[in-house]
Amino acid sequence: MELAQNWTRKHLIGLEELSREEIEIIIDTARSFKSTFEREQKKVPALKGKTVAQLFLEPSTRTRIAFEVAAKRLSADVVTLLGSTSSQKKGETLKDTALNIQSLSADMIIMRHSAAGAPLYLSQYVDIPIINAGDGAHEHPTQGLLDAYTLLDCFGSLDGKRITILGDILFSRVARSNIWGLQKLGASVCLAGPSTLVPESFRELGVDVCYDLKEALVDSDAVMLLRIQHERQTSTHFPSLSEYTRLYGLNKQRSSWLKKDAIIMHPGPINRGVEIDSDIADAPNSVILNQVTNGIAVRMAVMYLCMNRNSRVQAELPR
């Protein structure tokens, strides 16, 4: 395998700058790591002796735990700093926090921040890899990668597949990473939802924009629901949550408009009864929890590759 040998990037900031080949290297590496999940001994020694620092300055359940499980499966030590308990509360700058984490012997920083561009900014000052775990409404690259991985698991190839992303696109970093990632892998992407949350200007990214839900869903191989991101909205973009649910919530009737073998996706956290009915979230064609599990494999791959870029040593990769 020549995966790490062909990987040259130190940081993972977004999917916008990755090529199709780079995305495929991550997904192929993730497949190798996923093959260990059924083993009794799930750990591999790939990052033995390394310390991964998690700097999470915004809430997270899935991403933070998946990165921690992934790092531990790679035999790394993990330390976590949360916004609520960091010295940023005492006035320390983000740059100083990161430089101190580096001086405390961290070999990599996994970072979530409410400001778009924060990981790119830090990558210009520290010597260790920075992995973006979500920055404002900019990108959430490992979410986009695990979504692509899950879709590829279901369909084999994304060439010619149509994926509809439904909901709060305007404030969604998940939508942006998926727009870049899925199109690079050959899928067509349709954005659907109220016009206040799905601006026409997104067409410039090569996607379709559709305000008629039935029209958006009928030809779709997958629908990816997004929750309403109240924490990023400074004004009201629709009359009420119940109005949003009435017009755009995915229920049994609306999901019947999808193609026969279509799948239901959601990056989480789910707001049951708002953007998705509970029975649809738990339906046999929902892959929401598969996405979460695949997030471990994808994050193992990203950490492994960024720590072993240009490496000719492939011995640690499971076969």
Ligand code: CP
């Ligand atoms: N999908 C996602 O980013 O979930 P968390 O906010 O729980 O990490």
